[in-house]
Amino acid sequence: xxxxxxxxxxxxxxxxxxxxxxxxxxxxxxxxxxxxxxxxxxxxxxxxxxxxxxxxxxxxxxxxxxxxxxxxxxxxxxxxxxxxxxxxxxxxxxxxxxxxxxxxxxxxxxxxxxxxxxxxxxxxxxxxxxxxxxxxxxxxxxxxxxxxxxxxxxxxxxxxxxxxxxxxxxxxxxxxxxxxxxxxxxxxxxxxxxxxxxxxxxxxxxxxxxxxxxxxxxxxxxxxxxxxxxxxxxxxxxxxxxxxxxxxxxxxxxxxxxxxxxxxxxxxxxxxxxxxxxxxxxxxx
Amino acid sequence: xxxxxxxxxxxxxxxxxxxxxxxxxxxxxxxxxxxxxxxxxxxxxxxxxxxxxxxxxxxxxxxxxxxxxxxxxxxxxxxxxxxxxxxxxxxxxxxxxxxxxxxxxxxxxxxxxxxxxxxxxxxxxxxxxxxxxxxxxxxxxxxxxxxxxxxxxxxxxxxxxxxxxxxxxxxxxxxxxxxxxxxxxxxxxxxxx
Numbered sequence: 001x002x003x004x005x006x007x008x009x010x011x012x013x014x015x016x017x018x019x020x021x022x023x024x025x026x027x028x029x030x031x032x033x034x035x036x037x038x039x040x041x042x043x044x045x046x047x048x049x050x051x052x053x054x055x056x057x058x059x060x061x062x063x064x065x066x067x068x069x070x071x072x073x074x075x076x077x078x079x080x081x082x083x084x085x086x087x088x089x090x091x092x093x094x095x096x097x098x099x100x101x102x103x104x105x106x107x108x109x110x111x112x113x114x115x116x117x118x119x120x121x122x123x124x125x126x127x128x129x130x131x132x133x134x135x136x137x138x139x140x141x142x143x144x145x146x147x148x149x150x151x152x153x154x155x156x157x158x159x160x161x162x163x164x165x166x167x168x169x170x171x172x173x174x175x176x177x178x179x180x181x182x183x184x185x186x187x188x189x190x191x192x193x194x195x196x197x198x199x200x201x202x203x204x205x206x207x208x209x210x211x212x213x214x215x216x217x218x219x220x221x222x223x224x225x226x227x228x229x230x231x232x233x234x235x236x237x238x239x240x241x242x243x244x245x246x247x248x249x250x251x252x253x254x255x256x257x258x259x260x261x262x263x264x265x266x267x268x269x270x271x272x273x274x275x276x277x278x279x280x281x282x283x284x285x
Numbered sequence: 286x287x288x289x290x291x292x293x294x295x296x297x298x299x300x301x302x303x304x305x306x307x308x309x310x311x312x313x314x315x316x317x318x319x320x321x322x323x324x325x326x327x328x329x330x331x332x333x334x335x336x337x338x339x340x341x342x343x344x345x346x347x348x349x350x351x352x353x354x355x356x357x358x359x360x361x362x363x364x365x366x367x368x369x370x371x372x373x374x375x376x377x378x379x380x381x382x383x384x385x386x387x388x389x390x391x392x393x394x395x396x397x398x399x400x401x402x403x404x405x406x407x408x409x410x411x412x413x414x415x416x417x418x419x420x421x422x423x424x425x426x427x428x429x430x431x432x433x434x435x436x437x438x439x440x441x442x443x444x445x446x447x448x449x450x451x452x453x454x455x456x457x458x459x460x461x462x463x464x465x466x467x468x469x470x471x472x473x474x475x476x477x478x
Contacts, residue, residue: 118310122303125343129305140378143343147309151347155311224389225350232346232385 004035004069009078011042013050015245015279019252022271025057031064038095041073043081048166048181049279051085051112055162056185058095060274068094085164086111097162109178110165121150124163134284141236142178142282148229149182149278156220157186157275168281176284177242183277189213189248192220206249207268214246214255233280243281247273286455286471289328290335296320297341307342314351321356330367331455333473335397339374349386357392357406360452369452369473372396372405380405395453395473402474404453412451415444419454424471426461445470 007024010017026034038054046054061068070089072078082089085108088098097112109131113124125143132139146163153161161184168177190209196218200208212218214234219227230246234255237244244255252267297306300316308314325334336353353372360370372394375383380396387394387406396403402420404413418433419425425433431441449456449470459469 118312119302121310122301122307122313125307125309126304129342136376137378140343140376143307143309144345144382147307147343147345148347151310151312225354225386228346228350228385228389 002034004037006037006039008039009043009054012045012047013043013054014047015049015247015252015277018050018053019267019270022273025271028064028272031061031066033065033067035067036061036069038068038070040070040078041075043072043075043078046078046081046085048085048108048164048179049277051081051087052162052164052181052183053273053277054095055087055097055112056183056275056277057273059185061094070095084108084111086113107167108164109167110163112162112164114160114162115150115153115182115184116160118151118154121147121154124150128165132284138240141240145233145236145280145282146180146182148233149280152229152276153182153184153186156192157184157188159184159186159275161186161275170283178280178282178284180280180282181277182280183275185275188275189246190251191249193218196220206251207266210246210248210251210253211266214244214253237280237282240283242283243279245279246276247278248276249273286473287329287332288335289324289332290337291321291324292337292339293317294337294340305342306340307344308348308352309343309345311347311351314348317348318352318355321352322359325356325360325365325368325370328365328368333369333371333455335371335373337374338372338376338379341379344379344382346382346386349383350390353383353394354386354390354392357387357394357452358390361392361450367455369455370394371473373398393451393453397474408451408453412444412448415441416448416453419445419448419470420472420474422472424469426459426467426469428461428467430470 005026010021058068086097086099088096110127115121125146129139150163163182166179168179169175170177190206193209197205197208213230217227217231234244238256246253250270250272252270294306296317297308299320301313328334356370360368375396384405391407393404393406393408396405418430427438427442427445430445431438448454454470455473457469459467461467
């Protein structure tokens, strides 16, 4: 039997370190029925994006019948982070979604919540509205941002997805921020827009698809009423001086940049990861 | 002209279990549109349906597109006969998001507020100036508009006809003082509710 692949989870798993972590993943042709060990012993901090992507990775690997095992070497911090985000793991078994397992930690606003219907989106929105006392217009903008991104899972991904929200503060000004992560392991934006971007080379497809979605409001539908969601959410986040990051396939793009900065801020030729993941930083003051 | 007030909150509550009456997601929008369309069909010809946003929370673009852009488009395409829609009690948030959705589809809607009105969406300036005259006068014929704005009669007539097609004013056949048949175009705000 082939030697198992070992993926070492970095000490702090965020949307930046996730890319280095993912680089350890064997290519798709080697994944089928392989054995992967997720080594958690270094983990000291799990961001909402980190929790979401670990769960999506586990779902993705199931489609290759990968035998996924986790090892934490009695790292209690890792155990606690898994618990507060609504993840479950057993030594020598994969990661599973376990809603409502533990009370919320200090940095957890909303643990991982499955999005498989419109009612799920309403449940998330009601939860957010109940626990925040923001000015009305700010609350509505936050609700619209969550709703517009989350419904893309139902409309386009051909899969279900998850939302989770963390509480944090900005590094310099110490302002309170909500870190909202919404993602799925479905078909992803490049596949969804493939028919619209026939002239685009395969190499460039992911990059162009993300740019067209975030900056031009392109949708797979021809109706001019479509494609507003992501581009307008970008506007909302910009208005509140927050940040927006979109990852799909092999590309990643930030929303709060001018179009002339695209080349600098676009990450392309990344390791493939299925579906679409969105990270929104929404300042609360 | 008869007026029917429809509280959007009641439609939301029939469609979704939630604490707040937020108008979000395309799928929920489709459900609410079906309920709304049923109400529109029930109304008599010449009715103005007043869509009341009182107590409505957030409005997202997808839901606004499914409900309001679709309704206005079908009204303009004469799917429901001579019926009209007015919006009332909108917050700044509702107006901003509705504006984006209507503008993208080149549609316009009339908003009624206490003692005033405004148009959301996309409307050519010359039509807006004509609409302002009608709102001020309450009712007007082509010849009266032609006289008031110093326009050629066919230009005045065309402007009124366009506003009527956009369902921003109502149109009724009448006989003028010379015994000739003409059309009278009326403001949708004519009767206070």
